[in-house]
Amino acid sequence: MSERGSGWILFAMIALITAGVMHIFDAIWMFQYNGSVPQSLQGALFGTSLTTYGWIYLVVGFVLIGAGFGLASGSQVARWIGIITGSLTAISAIWLVPYYPIWSLVYIVLGTLVVYALAAYGGDEVTA
Numbered sequence: 001m002s003e004r005g006s007g008w009i010l011f012a013m014i015a016l017i018t019a020g021v022m023h024i025f026d027a028i029w030m031f032q033y034n035g036s037v038p039q040s041l042q043g044a045l046f047g048t049s050l051t052t053y054g055w056i057y058l059v060v061g062f063v064l065i066g067a068g069f070g071l072a073s074g075s076q077v078a079r080w081i082g083i084i085t086g087s088l089t090a091i092s093a094i095w096l097v098p099y100y101p102i103w104s105l106v107y108i109v110l111g112t113l114v115v116y117a118l119a120a121y122g123g124d125e126v127t128a
Helices: 006-032 050-072 076-096 101-121
Strands: none
Touching: 006 050, 006 076, 006 101, 050 076, 076 101
């Protein structure tokens, strides 16, 4: 990692690792939840079991943490995982704006900043 943009890459690393840890906490909560399944989960893509979603969140959390640490070594795979997840975060937060406007805007801004950091400063430098 070069000196130019190293702060942006550090920001992306911290954001990815933090998102991964939060996904793991969400997964643990889903595994422990014993209440009724929310009505909005009926007919959902991965079924109605919160345990299924817990496993998905757990795997995604470990992938995000791995990508965050992978950025430290300059991994291009980690860079692309970060760009994809940052994009998905920003896009998926758009649908939550009517319900949680402040948090949605925060997610959109953070996702966009992660994408900017990795797209502008995460790649190999071109020498002329």
